[in-house]
Amino acid sequence: MRTEEIVVVGAGQAGGEAVAALRMAGFEGGVTLVGDEPHLPYSRPPLSKDFLLGDVGTEVLLLRPPHFYEKHRVRTLLGRTVTKLDRDRRTITLDDGGSLTYGTLILATGGHARRLRDPMAEAAPNVHYVRTIADIERLRPELVPGARLAVIGGGYVGLEIAAVGRKLGLEVTVVEAAPRLLARVAGPDISAFVHRVHTEEGVDIRLGTTVTGFVPGDNGRVTAAVLADGTTVGADVVVVGIGLVPRDQLAADAGLDVADGIVVDEFCRTGDEAIYAIGDCTRHPCAEHGGMRRLESVQNASEQARVAAAAITDDPRAYAAVPWFWSDQYDLKLRSVGIAADYDQTVVRGSLDEGRSAAVFYLKAGRVRAAEVVSSPRDFGAAKKLVAHRAEVAPERLADLGTPLKDLLTSR
Ligand SMILES: Cc1cc2nc3c(=O)[nH]c(=O)nc-3n(C[C@H](O)[C@H](O)[C@H](O)COP(=O)(O)OP(=O)(O)OC[C@H]3O[C@@H](n4cnc5c(N)ncnc54)[C@H](O)[C@@H]3O)c2cc1C
16 A cells, blocks of 8 residues: 555545545545635535525535644645646646655646636626625625616536525526526426426526626626627626536646546556546546446535555445435425436336426436436335446336335345
8 A cells, every 4th residue: 555645636525525534544644635715525416405595604614613624633624726737857837836745646626617707797796606605695695676687508517506596585597508598417308397397486587598798887886687689687796606627728738638527547546656636526447338428416416435445455346326416495305317328218206297296217227327316215215226237127117106116126
């Protein structure tokens, strides 16, 4: 087992889990965690949910309490940006001019919220992005009852913000360029389900159109978004949720292989044997469908952290976990497992046209490859197993609410 210093760049979900996994795996050498935010590793999902609502404080977001890092001898350097990676000298440079030498380096740099390329929006104090605690602390005071909220982007984050907006009594409009909500991450049936629920909750949804500009107001603020279809959306506050750009520049500048994410193998190794990369910043082999894929989820960040720690501590095991994801909107608990990319049949369980609970299964050659489950934790637990086993099931039993899903597991 290596005992020389391990440096982790990025103190987010993946970086935080990596330092813990290294200690769990028995690594005894020095561990340093460098992060440019002022916080210890924290969980981002509540940022667009409970934390934005003001229901939970910052301390609840922390992955682990401060004493964990002391107890496990993890040196934390927070509020420090790594500006350069010198692979020959195995050294990283910090923005305060300092440097650190590593035996093994783990890049866990996550990503930036994708920006609108609009100078007025860039400068406007009422146009917001949601990636960090600081972003939410800027946004929250603007979410006052009766204000008009324009959400640009109908993906998970945008829709969670829309749900919080409605809960807080704002008038909410969602603008989505694709012809349906959640187009990148869910199948058409769940898109339609979610569309219905948001409409029932009073959200004005504009699909198939983009924002082409903004109407200026006082103090550099914008007062409306101008859409490509010629309409405008009045706005006191704008939230942009149009995806993530991986922070892979450090790796690219150091000559590592980068392709919209740092390219790693199934052990999270880059092309440099001393450097690993994990989390949102990576592009990695997809065990499910082959090819390379970038995933943005807590499950992926945490699993890659464990995979990298195992490889570093000479107990390599390839990343083979089935991806899963969750999103909370109003009372809906949306859960997905597997990647609904390659299927020849969908099976709906429950009704998509009414109510708040349903599931959609994606099958290939009669075997379950992916599932999206709304507000049924028990069905989701079973769906995970059906997907993991690629269970062969009779579609009519899958669709039958009278057949518990767990029975399909045992009758395989
Ligand atoms: C609002 C929101 C809601 C979400 N909801 C869900 C959800 O419901 N379910 C789910 O599964 N996932 C959700 N996600 C996604 C999930 O949070 C991410 O997939 C996860 O945080 C990725 O972890 P990471 O460590 O790779 O990246 P991050 O958590 O982004 O951490 C990377 C860290 O590295 C720092 N960093 C980058 N470059 C440097 C540098 N050069 N020097 C020093 N530090 C650096 C960054 O500032 C950041 O702190 C959500 C994300 C957001 C933003």
